[in-house]
Amino acid sequence: MKKLLLVAAMTALAACSQEGDSNQALADANSSGNEATAAVENAIKQSNATPLQKEQALALMKERHDNYERIGKAMRQAKQGLDTNNLQAVREAAATIDELAPKAESWFPAGTGPDVGKTEARAEIWQQPREFAAGMAEFRRAAAQFNQVAAGSDVNAIKAAHANLGKTCKSCHDRFRLED
Numbered sequence: 001m002k003k004l005l006l007v008a009a010m011t012a013l014a015a016c017s018q019e020g021d022s023n024q025a026l027a028d029a030n031s032s033g034n035e036a037t038a039a040v041e042n043a044i045k046q047s048n049a050t051p052l053q054k055e056q057a058l059a060l061m062k063e064r065h066d067n068y069e070r071i072g073k074a075m076r077q078a079k080q081g082l083d084t085n086n087l088q089a090v091r092e093a094a095a096t097i098d099e100l101a102p103k104a105e106s107w108f109p110a111g112t113g114p115d116v117g118k119t120e121a122r123a124e125i126w127q128q129p130r131e132f133a134a135g136m137a138e139f140r141r142a143a144a145q146f147n148q149v150a151a152g153s154d155v156n157a158i159k160a161a162h163a164n165l166g167k168t169c170k171s172c173h174d175r176f177r178l179e180d
Contacts, residue, residue, distance in 0.1 A: 002008060016082075019169055037101055044161040047051055052109060052110070052111040052112065054116060054117075057111045057112045057116045057117065058116070058117050060107065060109065060112050061112050061116070061117055061118075061119055063107065064108070064112070064119075064121075065109035065119075065120075067100055067103070067104070067107065068104075070096060070100060071096070071097055071100055071101075071104075074092075074093040074094075074096040074097045075093070075162075075165070075166065075169070077090075077092070077093040077095065078090045078093035078094060078146075078150075078162055079095075079162070081093065082155070082158065082159055082162060085155070085156070087150070087153070087155075090150050090158060091150045091161075092149040093150075094143075094146050094149075094150035094151075095147055095150075097143045097146065097147065097165070098143045098144055098146070098147035100143075101139055101140045101143035101144070103141050104118045104136060104139060104140075105132075105136040106131065108121065108125050108126070110126060110134070114124065114178075119178075120177050120178045120179075121176065121177065121178070122175075122176050122177060122178055124175065124176055125176050131175070132172075132176060135168075135175070135176065136170065136172075138168050138171075138172075139165075139168050139169065139172060142161075142165040142168040143165060145161050145164070145165075146158075146161040146164070148161075148164055149161040150162075
C-alpha cells in the first residue's frame with residue numbers, strides 16, 4: 001500500500017510539473033500511508049460501534065446524501081468549467097470536493113445502511129470496512145491532488161487530475177453504491 005501511495009505521490013508531482021525534493025516526496029508518501037492505515041483502523045472501529053438511534057441514523061443519511069449531491073454538483077461544475085475554459089469555476093469545484101472528501105468516511109457509521117432507510121449505500125460498506133476505508137483514502141488523495149493541480153494553469157494536468165478523481169469515484173461506486 002505504501003509503495004502504491006509512493007508511486008501516486010511521485011506521479012502527482014510529475015503531473016503537476018513541480019520540482020521537489022525527493023526526500024520530501026518520500027516523507028509525504030509515508031505520511032499518506034500512515035494516514036491510510038489510521039483511516040482503516042478508524043473504519044473498523046466505526047463498523048463495530050454501537051448503531052445510532054433510528055432518527056439519528058436517518059438524519060445522518062440525509063446529510064450524507066446532501067453532501068454527496070454537493071460533490072456530484074461540483075464534479076459537474078468542474079467538467080463544465082473545463083469544457084468552457086472557466087478555470088475559476090474549476091478551482092471552486094475542486095476546493096468544494098477537497099473540503100468534503102476528508103469528511104465523507106464519517107458519513108457511514110454503523111446503523112446507517114440499507115436496513116435502516118432508503119440509501120444508495122450497499123451493505124458491503126459495513127461488511128468490508130478495510131476495503132471501504134481504502135477507497136475513501138484514495139478519494140481523499142485524488143480530491144486533494146485535483147484541488148492542488150486546479151490551482152495551477154496547466155489545463156491538461158487539470159483535466160487529467162479531474163479524470164483521475166472521476167475514476168476514483170467510479171471505482172468506489174461500482175463496489176459500494178447501488179445505482180438507480
